[in-house]
Amino acid sequence: MKRLILIACLGTLLAACSSTPETQTPAPVDERSSGATGVPPPGSTTNPAGGSSLSGSAIPPGGTAPSTSSTGPGGRGSPLTQPGSILAKRSVYYDLDSFVIKDEFRPLIEAHGRYLRDNRDAHIIVQGNTDERGGSEYNLALGHKRAESVKRALSVLGVQDQQVETVSFGKEKPRAQGSNEAAWAENRRSDIVYQGE
């Protein structure tokens, strides 16, 4: 009986794909989820919530200048993945309840803004996340607002709207497990993911 229901579900799932109303255009969403390679675990270098050393110190002079001869997002030699490159930093962290991008993450946003402005064919998805506390739906909206805050900051820097998609995972895909301040701080986060990575 259960198997029958499952089969029916799978069948209709396939049917649903083709019956999406025309007015609705699903956004392309990268398969990559949080914690993928190339993202330095922020907790390993500094306290993501309270730390103020995330910015500045890691930027090598001139290291943020995007290379127009890049081999593509994430390719060998790409500044996006070069160790020490600020473009390899992809996570923006937030205070509790907040979607405000703190000053310490401005250099990161500006570096990605420059790269996207100089590489108009580059596209990113900003994934918004929250900690586990509170209801799923409000957290989904808060995660969206966090992702949207990154998109807006990039837009101000001259990045085109169609280069940036946003998606919220709310509290559904925590990178850090556990119910403690450190895990919560780690999960209040937006991640920048380049398409093709």
Next chain:
Amino acid sequence: MNRMFQRAAALAFAIVVSALICIGPAHSQLTIEIIGGGATQTPIAIVPFAGESDFPIGITGVVGADLQRSGLFRLVDANGPRPATPQEVRYGDYRSRGAEAVVIGSMQPAGGGLVNIRFFLLDAVKQTQITAFSYNVGSSQFRAVAHKIADVIYEAMTGDKGVFSTRIAYIVKQGRRYMLQVADADGYNPQTIVTSDEPLLSPAWSPDGSRLAYVSFESKKAVVYVQDLASGRKHVVANFRSDNSAPAWSPDGQKLAVTLTKDGNSQIYLINADGSGAQRIATSSGIDTEANFAPDGASILFVSDRGGSPQIYRLALRSGAVERVSFDGDYNTSPRFAPDGKSFAFLKRDGGRFNIAVQDMASRQVQVLTQGGSDESPSFAPNGRMILYASVQGGRGILAAVSSDGRVKQRLSSAIGGDVREPAWGPLGK
């Protein structure tokens, strides 16, 4: 005979009702514990039905467990003879044990594989019949009949509709696997409706109980689906750019309110149940989400951070007028109207702790009902007497319920492991 007595005695005295496990089939996935009880509990004697022990599945154990779970009844010792008709009842036996009501009945083969189940609800003080019913059913319907009998008794004794025949929906997370399940209100007969390796959220019953709306991340982002329970057919209701979530049915079942982010912020739209005609119904520069229709369909409650913190607002759909309705604290979300529309349940944060509260619409008086600290997702029983919600115990997600006056508390724990969350109590049957 002896086993039935032990069972009744256990039900009468136990604080933890484990009887459900003994009585029914072994595939139950949710068991229910009762913590606390109502202010006044009607003492009732539920006498094992004549002939009941000839059948593998009992009726009276289920009836007793249902009534006791409501917190409004106290089971008194029903040991002794098993009268099949009111004429055979020796009322003194039950009066001396404090019973105000007595339930008796019989089970007999009725031919064609059917069984005749007959029951009488009797007033032990006046020694009169309050009500009686007779059913001819197959054994697969025994539990359903038991819930019906409990509903009849509950309504006769309290004046409110019983909700023992209703169903609940919830999400089970096991490892990386998510299941949307539907079960009887007592946790029996769980059916997996949707399985996904990506998160599932926010199941919402259509008003007639035939369909479930829910949010699935199976395409790597939040998309709203509606699935028909009988056929298993599902369709996309909202898959616009970015996130689509928070489905809530209009009382006529024609439309849903959903939260869409296609134009930037999380904003609330009305959309036809087939996914057509999305129309924005409120505008803010921040988050608007978690719409919930008033029972009369004239207004919705929703959550907005337009004032700087998440608070609950009411939108009059005809005029578009919006008023803030929650004022206490800096985090009030997940509003759910009571079935009579006179109050709403919601999620309240206080000093970092999240608990379920109710607020009276007229007086704005707030009562915090739970103390779990990690509680969320309130959902009213269709008679308004209980609120089902998600809680955490020992690091695991569990379902719990509390009476809307805060006196009766229940825990529903999963026997299959994993986290249970996002509960939604279904409507009354037709």
